[in-house]
Amino acid sequence: MSIFEREVEPGAWGWQQTGVALDPETYWLYALENPHPDLPIAALRIEPCGADTFAIAGITLGVLDAHPFRHERLQSFRIQVPEAEATTTPDLKADIDLGIIVRRRRTPPFEPGAWLEAEVQGWGEARETPHPKTAHVLDITASRAATLEVGGHAVPMETVFQPGGKAASADGAVRVEVLGYEKTWLHVTVEDAATGEPTPVRVHFRAPDGRYLPPYGHRNEVNLMWFEDYGADAILGSTEYAYVPGAFAIELPVGEVYVEIAKGFEYKPLRQRLEIAPAQRELTLRVERPINLRRQGWVTADTHVHFLSPTTAHLEAAAEGLNLLNLLASQWGDLFTNVGDITGAMSPVSQDDTLVWVGTENRQHILGHMSLLGGKGAPVFPMTTGGPDESGIGDAVMTSMADWADRCRAREGLVILPHFPNPQCENVADLVLGKIDGVELRDFFTDSMDTFGVTEWYRYLNLGYRMAAVGGTDKMMAGLPVGCVRTYAHLQPGNPFTFETWAEAVRAGRTFTTTGPLLLLTVDGEEPGATLTLPAGGGAVSATARVQSMVPFHEVEIVANGEVVARQVAEAGTKELELTAEVPLNRTGWVAARCLSRHTLWHAWPIHPAAHTSPVYVDVAGSPRPFNAKDAKYMLAILRGGLLWLDTLATPYSAEAHAAIKGVFERAVATLEGRLAAEA
Amino acid sequence: MAVFTPLDLSRWHSAGQEVSLWHPALSQRFAQMPGGALTAWGIPFALATDGDGAPRWIILGRDAQPLNLPLDEAAAATHVIVAHFCNTAQRAGVDPAGIPPASSRGRASTSPTTSWSTPMGPNIASPSTGASRSTSRLSPGGSTPSPPCRMRSRGR
Numbered sequence: 001m002s003i004f005e006r007e008v009e010p011g012a013w014g015w016q017q018t019g020v021a022l023d024p025e026t027y028w029l030y031a032l033e034n035p036h037p038d039l040p041i042a043a044l045r046i047e048p049c050g051a052d053t054f055a056i057a058g059i060t061l062g063v064l065d066a067h068p069f070r071h072e073r074l075q076s077f078r079i080q081v082p083e084a085e086a087t088t089t090p091d092l093k094a095d096i097d098l099g100i101i102v103r104r105r106r107t108p109p110f111e112p113g114a115w116l117e118a119e120v121q122g123w124g125e126a127r128e129t130p131h132p133k134t135a136h137v138l139d140i141t142a143s144r145a146a147t148l149e150v151g152g153h154a155v156p157m158e159t160v161f162q163p164g165g166k167a168a169s170a171d172g173a174v175r176v177e178v179l180g181y182e183k184t185w186l187h188v189t190v191e192d193a194a195t196g197e198p199t200p201v202r203v204h205f206r207a208p209d210g211r212y213l214p215p216y217g218h219r220n221e222v223n224l225m226w227f228e229d230y231g232a233d234a235i236l237g238s239t240e241y242a243y244v245p246g247a248f249a250i251e252l253p254v255g256e257v258y259v260e261i262a263k264g265f266e267y268k269p270l271r272q273r274l275e276i277a278p279a280q281r282e283l284t285l286r287v288e289r290p291i292n293l294r295r296q297g298w299v300t301a302d303t304h305v306h307f308l309s310p311t312t313a314h315l316e317a318a319a320e321g322l323n324l325l326n327l328l329a330s331q332w333g334d335l336f337t338n339v340g341d342i343t344g345a346m347s348p349v350s351q352d353d354t355l356v357w358v359g360t361e362n363r364q365h366i367l368g369h370m371s372l373l374g375g376k377g378a379p380v381f382p383m384t385t386g387g388p389d390e391s392g393i394g395d396a397v398m399t400s401m402a403d404w405a406d407r408c409r410a411r412e413g414l415v416i417l418p419h420f421p422n423p424q425c426e427n428v429a430d431l432v433l434g435k436i437d438g439v440e441l442r443d444f445f446t447d448s449m450d451t452f453g454v455t456e457w458y459r460y461l462n463l464g465y466r467m468a469a470v471g472g473t474d475k476m477m478a479g480l481p482v483g484c485v486r487t488y489a490h491l492q493p494g495n496p497f498t499f500e501t502w503a504e505a506v507r508a509g510r511t512f513t514t515t516g517p518l519l520l521l522t523v524d525g526e527e528p529g530a531t532l533t534l535p536a537g538g539g540a541v542s543a544t545a546r547v548q549s550m551v552p553f554h555e556v557e558i559v560a561n562g563e564v565v566a567r568q569v570a571e572a573g574t575k576e577l578e579l580t581a582e583v584p585l586n587r588t589g590w591v592a593a594r595c596l597s598r599h600t601l602w603h604a605w606p607i608h609p610a611a612h613t614s615p616v617y618v619d620v621a622g623s624p625r626p627f628n629a630k631d632a633k634y635m636l637a638i639l640r641g642g643l644l645w646l647d648t649l650a651t652p653y654s655a656e657a658h659a660a661i662k663g664v665f666e667r668a669v670a671t672l673e674g675r676l677a678a679e680a
Numbered sequence: 681m682a683v684f685t686p687l688d689l690s691r692w693h694s695a696g697q698e699v700s701l702w703h704p705a706l707s708q709r710f711a712q713m714p715g716g717a718l719t720a721w722g723i724p725f726a727l728a729t730d731g732d733g734a735p736r737w738i739i740l741g742r743d744a745q746p747l748n749l750p751l752d753e754a755a756a757a758t759h760v761i762v763a764h765f766c767n768t769a770q771r772a773g774v775d776p777a778g779i780p781p782a783s784s785r786g787r788a789s790t791s792p793t794t795s796w797s798t799p800m801g802p803n804i805a806s807p808s809t810g811a812s813r814s815t816s817r818l819s820p821g822g823s824t825p826s827p828p829c830r831m832r833s834r835g836r
Binding site for chain 2: 026027028029030031032033034037038039040041042043044045046047048053054055056057058059060061062063064065067068069096097098099142143145146147156158
């Protein structure tokens with residue numbers, strides 16, 4: 001259950017996360033064992049013999065075979081109720097006297113055979129809609145003298161805390177069975193099969209009954225939502241994961257256990273049935289990397305992560321096969337996050353081909369959001385302006401996004417528009433004025449690649465504005481693993497991997513954004529970001545899109561000037577496909593490739609595996625820069641709306657600041673109006 | 681299966697949170713101690729109801745006399761379970777003035793900003809038990825020639 005689903009008193013938020021906070025206003029209990037329990041007690045005599053004072057609030061006589069305070073260690077139990085009493089697990093009427101029902105498992109049904117053979121692995125499973133059922137799993141710690149009450153049926157627990165322990169109510173209606181009583185602690189090593197070296201991964205262990213078995217140091221129930229669990233845990237749909245270094249400890253039940261391991265887009269997800277032996281101490285698992293774009297000079301990055309500590313970010317990045325993680329400080333009303341992690345340089349946690357840089361996401365709810373990556377020296381502040389819901393109540397609009405972009409670039413940083421296009425009022429001006437290096441494309445939520453973000457990006461490309469396609473998660477919750485949307489960027493041959501060489505590749509547009517498929521495009525042998533030249537009148541270019549993917553995909557398309565010009569469909573799904581097409585171009589424009597799977601990945605929201613390259617640009621001699629009056633007018637409408645907002649609703653910081661912000665809009669308006677007039 | 685019998689102690693209640701014996705910094709918190717039918721660690725207790733200022737606890741210590749609690753009806757028991765609190769007085773010349781004993785555990789928002797901890801080593805209470813071997817049933821309501829169960833509180 002999310003901690004925000006619980007009622008939390010002021011000051012109790014931190015304690016609430018532990019799940020074991022005690023009420024400080026309570027009594028101490030003491031149990032005196034009667035050495036002669038066969039003799040009835042007729043009276044009690046209490047003799048004070050110290051200087052201190054004490055108070056007795058209550059006395060209870062107990063008859064039981066165990067110490068009333070001693071509980072058996074926590075175990076999971078399958079509770080079987082009659083068909084007529086089927087209910088959802090949360091609604092199951094269950095209580096125990098001498099113990100605690102710690103957890104009601106919401107584990108979906110688990111079919112090991114189907115799970116092992118599933119086409120999509122490593123990216124979670126659908127959540128189960130609660131529905132009435134007869135088998136439930138409860139985690140219980142209790143005395144052996146306890147009685148479990150289920151729907152009015154009393155089940156004595158005396159015989160269940162042992163291997164194979166079972167019990168039933170007197171009427172036989174409710175049956176209780178312990179699950180995986182015998183356990184063993186294991187040292188687990190996950191090796192990269194190619195190197196034999198331990199490698200960080202995202203891992204999920206599962207009992208045969210479907211229960212998640214977390215490694216030591218990881219939550220059993222991962223909280224999904226915003227700013228809740230930002231440790232090294234994840235939950236994708238109904239599937240919990242832990243981020244672990246190459247070696248870790250876990251207590252597993254003896255016998256049948258299942259494991260899933262994921263590590264980014266180039267490693268083959270591992271699903272395996274294990275047989276854990278009694279007293280087994282070691283377990284070695286291996287992950288294979290069938291694809292290695294890193295060897296071809298590609299590096300992969302998440303442009304957009306929040307809240308993690310730099311060290312946890314490094315672990316998660318390494319576990320997801322990321323080479324660069326941009327951790328972004330920001331302001332959320334009165335809350336500031338990651339500000340103390342800003343160093344103005346590569347984070348010192350960076351190592352082993354996995355870099356972390358703490359930048360900022362600067363945000364204004366009308367003007368737009370802007371990720372400032374890799375700026376050197378002092379950060380670009382303020383990180384938000386203009387009041388809720390981004391900055392503090394009553395904050396004025398101090399500066400423009402254009403000013404943020406200029407200051408970031410002066411620090412050698414990279415300027416990205418996150419979760420493009422929204423919010424987008426000043427985005428338009430900054431794109432028209434050439435202040436943006438890349439846009440995050442990630443809204444692959446439907447069975448079409450013509451998403452809102454992609455469609456808006458095409459408008460700018462069709463007006464001749466160039467910017468790279470990048471991928472970033474905007475991770476703010478355990479439901480989004482870092483790098484589940486990521487940027488692949490191709491370094492210049494011979495360049496070592498640094499933030500600077502990565503940023504150069506993004507600025508040059510040698511990128512693709514992806515939620516899984518690895519999509520490489522060449523046009524007449526040139527890769528994205530390049531500019532080809534055709535003679536007057538144009539001609540044809542040869543475009544080749546090559547896709548490899550761990551998740552089957554179904555469509556690959558080549559797009560020219562926003563129109564699909566070639567398409568190949570694999571109805572049954574495929575993990576590898578190459579599409580080559582001759583693309584006629586009679587005017588200056590662009591060519592890109594995109595790819596889509598109909599399968600679902602369980603990020604915090606269901607999403608499709610998909611990818612989109614940045615364009616290869618094609619200049620046709622004598623053909624002017626692309627222009628489309630309809631799109632230009634669309635952008636002018638947004639810009640004029642921004643000016644109206646500035647003059648009516650925005651809270652000005654000063655006359656000078658107000659004029660400077662308006663100036664950004666006015667320059668963009670003048671540019672577009674000038675182009676409209678020239679085309680008329 | 682466990683069987684519990686909460687005892688009604690109301691006829692012996694001698695004080696509530698107004699008692700001057702408590703450390704003044706703690707009396708406010710005592711008002712929040714639970715009352716009525718209470719289940720603690722799965723064990724039922726019949727506590728006095730709170731809120732009316734009436735005596736709700738049996739107070740012992742500081743030269744108090746031993747207390748006999750005859751049961752209305754003799755009963756078998758493997759355990760005698762006591763809900764209590766102690767270590768709450770202000771000891772002149774020993775405790776830092778005005779600073780209460782540390783809460784065993786409390787939320788930051790409700791814990792005293794400064795508190796002292798119980799010194800390690802000395803017991804704050806040391807219970808012992810004894811039982812009659814002379815008879816299986818003691819006279820109801822009478823004194824106990826040999827106490828079936830004795831609690832002993834020993835000062836630090």
